[in-house]
Amino acid sequence: MTRLPALLLSSAAATALTGAAHAQELNALVWCDHTDPALIEPFEAAHGVKVNLREYEGTGAALALLEQSRPGDWDVLVIDGIDVFRAVEAGILAPLDPADLPTGDFFPEVVMAENNSVDGVTYAVTEKFGYNTISYNAAKVDPADMENLATVWSEKYDGRISIYDYYLPVMGLAAMAEGIATADIGPDDLETIGGVLSTMRARAASVAGVVAAQTALATGEVDIVVGGGEWLTAVLAGEQPDLTWTIPEQGAVRWAQSIGVVAGSENPDLALEFVKYIVSPEGQARLATSSCFWGMPANAKAGDFLSEDQKAILRWDSQPDYLARSQLYPAPDADLDIEMQDLWLETLQQ
Amino acid sequence: MTARAERMRGWGFVAPALIWTLAFFVVPFLVMGAMSLATLEGRTLVWGVSLANYAELTEKAYLWRAILVSLEITLTVTVVSVLLAYPLASIIAFRVPPRWQRLALLLAILPFWTSYVVRSYAWLLVLAREGVVNQALLGLGLLSEPVTLANTRFATVTGFVHFFVMLLTLTIYANLIQLSPNYRRAATDLGASAFQTFCHVTLPLALPGIVTGAFLTFVLCIGDYVTPQILGGNTELTVPQVIMVQLGRRADFPLASALAIVLMGIVTLAYLASARWLRLDRL
Amino acid sequence: MIRLLPWLYLAAAFAFIYLPVGALVLFSFQAGNLPVPPFNGPSTRWYADVLADDDLTGALANSLLVALGSSAVAVSLGFGAAYGLARHVLPGSALLRGLLIAPLTVSYLIVGLGLLIVLTRAGLGLSLWTAAIGHVVINLPLAFAILYASMGAQQVNAERAARDLGADEARVVLLVTVPMLMPAIAAAFFLSVTLSWDEFIIAFLLTRFDVTLPVEIWSMLRSGLSPRLNAIGSLVFLVSVTAVVILETLVFRKRRP
Numbered sequence: 001m002t003r004l005p006a007l008l009l010s011s012a013a014a015t016a017l018t019g020a021a022h023a024q025e026l027n028a029l030v031w032c033d034h035t036d037p038a039l040i041e042p043f044e045a046a047h048g049v050k051v052n053l054r055e056y057e058g059t060g061a062a063l064a065l066l067e068q069s070r071p072g073d074w075d076v077l078v079i080d081g082i083d084v085f086r087a088v089e090a091g092i093l094a095p096l097d098p099a100d101l102p103t104g105d106f107f108p109e110v111v112m113a114e115n116n117s118v119d120g121v122t123y124a125v126t127e128k129f130g131y132n133t134i135s136y137n138a139a140k141v142d143p144a145d146m147e148n149l150a151t152v153w154s155e156k157y158d159g160r161i162s163i164y165d166y167y168l169p170v171m172g173l174a175a176m177a178e179g180i181a182t183a184d185i186g187p188d189d190l191e192t193i194g195g196v197l198s199t200m201r202a203r204a205a206s207v208a209g210v211v212a213a214q215t216a217l218a219t220g221e222v223d224i225v226v227g228g229g230e231w232l233t234a235v236l237a238g239e240q241p242d243l244t245w246t247i248p249e250q251g252a253v254r255w256a257q258s259i260g261v262v263a264g265s266e267n268p269d270l271a272l273e274f275v276k277y278i279v280s281p282e283g284q285a286r287l288a289t290s291s292c293f294w295g296m297p298a299n300a301k302a303g304d305f306l307s308e309d310q311k312a313i314l315r316w317d318s319q320p321d322y323l324a325r326s327q328l329y330p331a332p333d334a335d336l337d338i339e340m341q342d343l344w345l346e347t348l349q350q
Numbered sequence: 351m352t353a354r355a356e357r358m359r360g361w362g363f364v365a366p367a368l369i370w371t372l373a374f375f376v377v378p379f380l381v382m383g384a385m386s387l388a389t390l391e392g393r394t395l396v397w398g399v400s401l402a403n404y405a406e407l408t409e410k411a412y413l414w415r416a417i418l419v420s421l422e423i424t425l426t427v428t429v430v431s432v433l434l435a436y437p438l439a440s441i442i443a444f445r446v447p448p449r450w451q452r453l454a455l456l457l458a459i460l461p462f463w464t465s466y467v468v469r470s471y472a473w474l475l476v477l478a479r480e481g482v483v484n485q486a487l488l489g490l491g492l493l494s495e496p497v498t499l500a501n502t503r504f505a506t507v508t509g510f511v512h513f514f515v516m517l518l519t520l521t522i523y524a525n526l527i528q529l530s531p532n533y534r535r536a537a538t539d540l541g542a543s544a545f546q547t548f549c550h551v552t553l554p555l556a557l558p559g560i561v562t563g564a565f566l567t568f569v570l571c572i573g574d575y576v577t578p579q580i581l582g583g584n585t586e587l588t589v590p591q592v593i594m595v596q597l598g599r600r601a602d603f604p605l606a607s608a609l610a611i612v613l614m615g616i617v618t619l620a621y622l623a624s625a626r627w628l629r630l631d632r633l
Numbered sequence: 634m635i636r637l638l639p640w641l642y643l644a645a646a647f648a649f650i651y652l653p654v655g656a657l658v659l660f661s662f663q664a665g666n667l668p669v670p671p672f673n674g675p676s677t678r679w680y681a682d683v684l685a686d687d688d689l690t691g692a693l694a695n696s697l698l699v700a701l702g703s704s705a706v707a708v709s710l711g712f713g714a715a716y717g718l719a720r721h722v723l724p725g726s727a728l729l730r731g732l733l734i735a736p737l738t739v740s741y742l743i744v745g746l747g748l749l750i751v752l753t754r755a756g757l758g759l760s761l762w763t764a765a766i767g768h769v770v771i772n773l774p775l776a777f778a779i780l781y782a783s784m785g786a787q788q789v790n791a792e793r794a795a796r797d798l799g800a801d802e803a804r805v806v807l808l809v810t811v812p813m814l815m816p817a818i819a820a821a822f823f824l825s826v827t828l829s830w831d832e833f834i835i836a837f838l839l840t841r842f843d844v845t846l847p848v849e850i851w852s853m854l855r856s857g858l859s860p861r862l863n864a865i866g867s868l869v870f871l872v873s874v875t876a877v878v879i880l881e882t883l884v885f886r887k888r889r890p
Contacts, residue, residue: 027842032852037687052842055852057598064393064601068753090393159498165584206501206583211854212474219478219669221500239666334392341599345412349419349586353722359802360721367714367733367773374770375736378747385750438646441639456881457647461654463873466831467850468866472653475660480670482656516650573740575834580854590742597838603750610743621738 024049026270028076029062031055031257033128033290034278042286043277049270059083060337066092071264075271081115081256082168082331084124093123094263100276101125105301109323115331116258124260127278128287130295131245131326132169133252135228137217139242146224149177149250153203157224161204162216164227167344172253172330173227174200182253182327187336190343197347200226207348210293217243227253234294234313247325254326256298281305288314386607395603403608413592417612420588423503424572427510428564434511435518436560440552442519443526455523459516470580473509474500477581501583509577514570518563525559526552561627568620573613589613654870661863668860679864689865692849696830699761699845703768704776704825708818710769711776716810719784720792730781737774744770745835752839759841767835772825779824783817784810823880827873 026049028034035053044051056062059080066074067090079087087093103111103125116124134146141160145151153161163170172182174196180189205222206212210232216222218236225232229252233243259278261271277283284297285305296314297303303316315322332340386404388397407413442454464472476482477499484496499505533555537547575590582588587595589609596606621628660668664676683689714733718726736744748767752759788810795809811818833847840848846869853862 032855035688035852054841058600060393060600060602061598067393070756070758073758162501201585204585205498207585208501208583209855212501212580212583215474215478215669216501218667219475219480219500220496221479221498236667338600342410342412345587345592345595346410348584349412349415356721357723360717360723363713363717363721364723364729365713367710367777368729370710370769370773371733371736374748374766375739375744376732378744378751379739381751381754382743382747434646437639437642441643445639446643452881454643456877458650460874460877461650461870463827463831463870463877464654464657465847465850465866465869467833467847467854468657468862468869469653471854471862472657472866475668476653476656478669482652482670485670512650512653515646569738569740573742575742576851590740593742593746597746606746607750610740610746613740614743617738617740 024267024270026051026075026267026274027073028053028078028274029056029066029074029262030076030078032292033287033295034078036286036290036292039283039286039290042282043274046277047270047273051274059086063087063090063092066090066262072266074262075265075267076259076274077262078127078257078259079124080329081112081124081126081129081258082329084116084258084260085118086334087260088118088123092263093260094265094268096122096125096260096272096275098122100272102279102299102301105281106298107296107300107319107323110256110298112256112258112328115256115328116260124258125275125279126256126298127259127284128295129254129256129298130231131229131247131252131254131322132164132166132173132227132329133229133245133247133326135213135217135225135233135243135245137220137223137240137242138244140220140223143246146246147248149173149248152224152226152248153200155203158203159205160223161200162213162222162225163200163204163207164213164225164232165207165209166227167340168329168332169253169255170200170227171197171340171344172327175330176250176253176327179250182330185330185332185336187339190339194343194347197343201347230314231293231295235291237313247322251325251327252322253330254323254328255295256328382607382610385603386611388604390602390604393601403605404612406605407608407612412587413609416587416589416592416609417616419586420572420590420613421616423506423510423578423588424568426507427514427571428567430507431511431514431518431567432560432564435515435563436522436556438515439519439522439526443523451527455520458519462513462516467576467580469513470509470577473505473512473581477505477508500581501585503582503586505581505583506578509581510571510574513577514567517570518560518567521563521566522556522559525556529555558627561624565620565624565628569617572616657863658867658870660860661867663860663863666859668863679860680868683861683864683868686861689846689849692844692846695761695843696846699765699768699836700826700830703765703829704772704822706765707769707772707825708776708780708822711773711821712780712811712814712818714777715780715784716806719781720789733777734774736770737778741771741832741834745838748835749838759839761840761843761845763839764836764845767839768829768832771832771835772828775828776821776825779821780814780817783814788813819880823876827876831869831873 028051030053032055034040035055040051040053056065062079063086066077077087077093106126110126110129112126116122116126134152136146141157145156171193174193175182175185175189177196178192180192206216208216213225213228213232214236217225218240229245233245236243259275261268261275265271278287279299281299281301282305284299284302288295288297288302288306289310294314296319303311387399388395389400389402438458442451442458446454478484479496479498483499484493487493488496529552533551534547537551542550573590575594578588579591593606593609596602659672661679662675662677663672664674664678717723718730723729745767748763752763757763791809791813792805795805800808831847833851836845837848837851850862850865
């Protein structure tokens with residue numbers, strides 16, 4: 001009883017001391033895929049610094065947190081590609097010099113200059129992307145049915161569906177099922193989208209976050225995850241090869257995350273180095289296969305650092321087709337965003 | 351020593367705890383109350399005295415439904431837990447030989463010390479379609495195909511009941527063991543049946559322990575976020591889940607505060623309803 | 634048959650209570666990547682994995698620091714308040730007792746939310762310190778209640794004797810009251826440690842980079858299904874149970890008649 005705590009306390013003291021030995025610390029507000037030591041440790045070692053990471057859930061909360069922090073508290077922000085402009089409006093992101101960024105090597109569709117810059121000034125750079133579409137268990141459902149959204153949430157699969165618990169991509173899919181382009185979603189479309197959501201919800205056994213959805217698929221709780229994709233099934237693929245995903249006729253929603261330097265950072269140079277590391281081919285390969293979730297690297301040169309198996313799981317060779325058939329996340333303004341969230345919660349609780 | 355000096359010395363002992371409670375409990379609570387009357391315009395917080403957040407609670411279906419869901423789940427959990435825990439506590443107190451009682455009690459509450467977050471997750475594995483329960487029932491031929499248990503209200507209630515049966519067994523046992531066996535013996539001698547003894551002697555005497563445990567169950571259950579979040583399948587949200595959605599996705603502190611105040615109100619009502627029998631200072 | 638019924642109930646209750654723990658521990662020895670049937674172990678690879686994870690061991694150390702530190706503060710404050718209220722006549726003592734007990738009737742989520750609002754408004758950064766402050770708030774009422782209830786008449790006489798022999802107040806408290814109340818103090822401290830060490834929502838709301846173990850487990854839980862969770866859960870259980878059993882044998886056995 002006395003030795004274990006003593007051991008742990010001394011190890012805590014040791015970590016505190018080694019922490020203090022680092023010359024610099026970088027504070028980053030990120031998504032969970034950036035917390036993988038395999039991604040962060042090489043950067044820490046190369047620069048002799050410590051990277052402090054904090055995960056967040058929604059853009060609104062991240063912006064509020066940054067606005068309430070003291071200037072200099074944060075150095076790096078990872079944010080939904082479609083929300084970059086909101087962070088810029090709030091004065092949270094510092095300009096980046098496009099010359100520092102290897103966007104020439106990127107998949108052209110995900111450079112997304114219109115999203116990452118405001119009034120011609122670049123504030124962020126795309127680092128990773130993927131799809132919110134249909135994940136399913138090929139042994140339990142007819143793969144042909146998964147090629148059309150209407151048959152996915154048809155009566156045939158009543159109670160066999162889980163809905164991914166994030167309103168933007170799933171509402172995007174619902175819009176696409178009705179032939180509404182995600183970029184055109186307006187307040188008038190919410191009734192239509194709400195109708196699709198109700199149908200989906202009525203067929204669904206659960207509304208699930210990442211792990212709950214993985215658990216549900218892996219344990220046979222459900223056979224289909226609406227809003228799933230490579231990020232959901234890649235880590236399960238090794239053991240359960242029947243778990244797969246597809247992009248149906250109507251297309252899929254494309255997610256993209258961007259990274260930028262926080263305005264007022266006390267370590268702007270180091271923060272920029274971190275951003276450059278993340279979008280470098282090596283950093284991109286590590287980010288793409290991060291332990292939290294996998295996703296396509298924005299930088300096509302990352303392919304040189306990925307194994308054939310990894311590329312197969314990411315479906316590297318299908319990207320031109322997928323990119324052509326997918327539409328970017330809906331990007332509502334603040335008012336529409338709240339309406340969409342309310343509609344989402346209303347639908348969950350029916 | 352004068353009464354005054356004596357009182358000053360008493361204050362000296364009480365002051366640190368009092369100041370701590372005031373600074374880190376009462377003040378935050380008051381600020382939260384003020385926050386519930388503020389509003390959010392865009393992301394700018396506007397202080398003031400507005401009942402807009404409370405109005406929203408009645409207008410938006412998902413908000414008042416969350417209150418109903420929370421109440422239904424909490425009441426179910428409280429009742430079921432008491433009904434399951436009382437016999438267990440009573441068997442340990444009256445049937446198990448005294449020298450084994452402490453061991454039996456310890457065994458009954460040991461899983462209390464599994465990590466709280468992990469415990470809910472473990473239930474998810476147990477209740478899954480390919481989980482232990484379904485496999486066992488299929489193996490025994492009681493089921494022909496697996497039933498959906500995880501990600502339902504049933505799962506949430508099961509997870510909660512598991513936790514609170516342990517808590518209640520402890521509080522009820524502590525109460526039962528203090529009862530002199532003479533009362534029950536006297537009742538039996540006077541010709542009371544086992545059932546009559548239970549209704550007229552044991553139960554009334556055990557009531558403070560039961561009510562205290564039930565009240566704690568109610569408070570802890572209605573304020574819990576982890577269990578419904580992991581087990582409930584998100585197909586219905588409880589008040590704590592909605593509070594966390596407001597915080598995590600929108601940073602809407604005013605609405606979250608209003609929900610928290612409503613939660614407080616419900617707990618206060620529960621307190622008033624059970625105050626007669628509560629022995630909170632005798633835990 | 635009727636005589637067997639209680640024992641059947643006892644067996645069923647224990648089965649229910651140990652079902653999730655059993656599943657948790659069993660699948661922590663899973664050899665594959667998924668903690669679901671069929672069981673294909675036993676393997677200790679996930680334990681090795683967990684023990685090699687610096688984030689987890691760091692969080693474990695943080696949890697212990699917060700638990701021991703906040704419990705020490707909570708028990709000290711609780712003891713002071715209990716002694717003051719039990720031994721001195723103070724105006725409004727019923728009200729004071731009520732106020733000190735009050736946090737017990739408030740959900741942890743609300744305690745955490747209130748502190749979060751005040752701390753961010755005050756511009757104070759979140760850290761393990763703020764989580765510890767929150768844990769003192771929730772454990773102080775318990776420590777106070779336990780200690781207040783245990784302050785009986787037998788200590789009063791001993792205290793009076795010490796005072797008559799010329800001991801000042803500090804000596805009376807430290808050399809007479811504290812030793813006599815040691816079992817209750819230990820119980821309060823221990824209960825406090827176990828509650829703080831496993832507390833999630835306050836620690837989740839009030840920490841930033843350095844997090845406690847339940848928060849770390851929560852983020853693992855959000856980021857991938859894995860027997861690692863079973864392994865860390867089983868380890869936490871093992872440590873807690875060891876502590877409980879040691880306490881049970883060392884502290885409580887002595888109080889037995």
